[in-house]
Amino acid sequence: MANATEGSDSVAHRLLTTELxxxxxxxxxxxxxxxxxxYNPLEYAYDVHSDFVHKFCTSTKKILFLGMNPxxxxxxxxxxxxGxxxxxxxxxxxxxxxxxxxKEHPSRQVLGLECKRSEVSGRKFWGLFQKLCGDPDTFFQxxxxxxxxxxxxxTNSGKNITPAELxxxxxxxxxxxxxxxxxxPEETIKRLQELDILTMLSSNTNIVPMKQTW
Incomplete structure (x- = not known):
């Protein structure tokens, strides 16, 4: 992995340092x-990610398109x-x-820029701005x-899980x-019991939900 602490205190450098x-x-x-x-592509695909950040995140931006996860x-x-x-x-x-x-799923192997599969979301997203902007520099300005x-x-079968599904x-x-x-108090104790963490927060294993006293 490249060392993000090298270079000047640029926007790209600060972002990469924070990410690491x-x-x-x-x-x-x-x-x-x-x-x-x-999978953490910020680690195993750091070279490509770093090239992306150094090339297109060289200044503060007015617009941020925020996705979920890879x-x-x-x-x-x-x-x-x-991507x-x-x-x-x-x-x-x-x-x-x-x-x-x-740890790599056999049906979701990482082949990097040699991968022959096409991601529909990425093709649609970047395809739109390719038509609107023509040149990447116009978009990233x-x-x-x-x-x-x-x-x-x-999952074990290789199905993608979004953060919202966790x-x-x-x-x-x-x-x-x-x-x-x-x-x-009663609702919270009940919820802590449902989450199976109440015993980690109290030495009393026979807690009965308390009544409201105030």
């Missing part, structure tokens, strides 16, 4: 079923958001070495494209503006 720091934190996360495979035939292959391979090679003219994820999650998630637990907000806050 966040990647370390993301790698420490654990995911349960149905997530079986996790698709199996787009950013997972190229390290470029919505349909042909578009990346021929229109964006991005290049670089692409390695492999640590005021805009940039990014995914709020850099990780690709797949099971995320929550408890109700205790604010008085929450109409159900009168029963907040």
């Amino acid at each position: 720091l966040q990647s370390v934190r993301l790698n420490a996360l654990l995911f349960c079923d149905p997530v079986e495979y996790i 698709g199996p035939w787009g950013m997972s292959q190229t390290g470029v958001p919505f 349909e391979v042909k578009i990346v090679r021929e229109w964006l003219r991005i290049s670089g070495h692409v390695g492999r994820p640590q 005021h805009a940039f494209v990014y995914n709020y999650c850099p990780l690709a998630f797949m 099971k995320i637990g929550s408890i109700p907000h205790p604010s008085p503006r929450n109409f159900s806050s009168k029963n907040w």
Whole structure:
């Protein structure tokens, strides 16, 4: 992996440095079923991703198109958001070495810029702006494209999982503006039990939901 600490304090440098720091934190996360495979193209496709950032993120932008996470035939292959391979090679003219994820699904192999599959979302997205802008520099003069999650998630069968499909637990907000806050202690304890984390937060294993006393 290239060293993002090299170079001047440019917009591209700051973005790449932040990404590498966040990647370390993301790698420490654990995911349960149905997530079986996790790809992080910011690591194994860093050369291509870095080329993309250095080429097109050289200034602050007025427009940010925000995607979810890498698709199996787009950013997972190229390290470029919505990174349909042909578009990346021929229109964006991005290049670089692409390695492999640590654990790879046999039907979702990473072949980098040699991948023959085409990602529909990326082809539609970049295809539109290719027609509107003509040249990539016109698009990137005021805009940039990014995914709020850099990780690709797949099931045991290789099915793509979006961040919205991940099971995320929550408890109700205790604010008085929450109409159900009168029963907040009871509701919260019940929710903690459902999430199977109550025993990790209390030494009392026989907790009975408390009654509201205020």
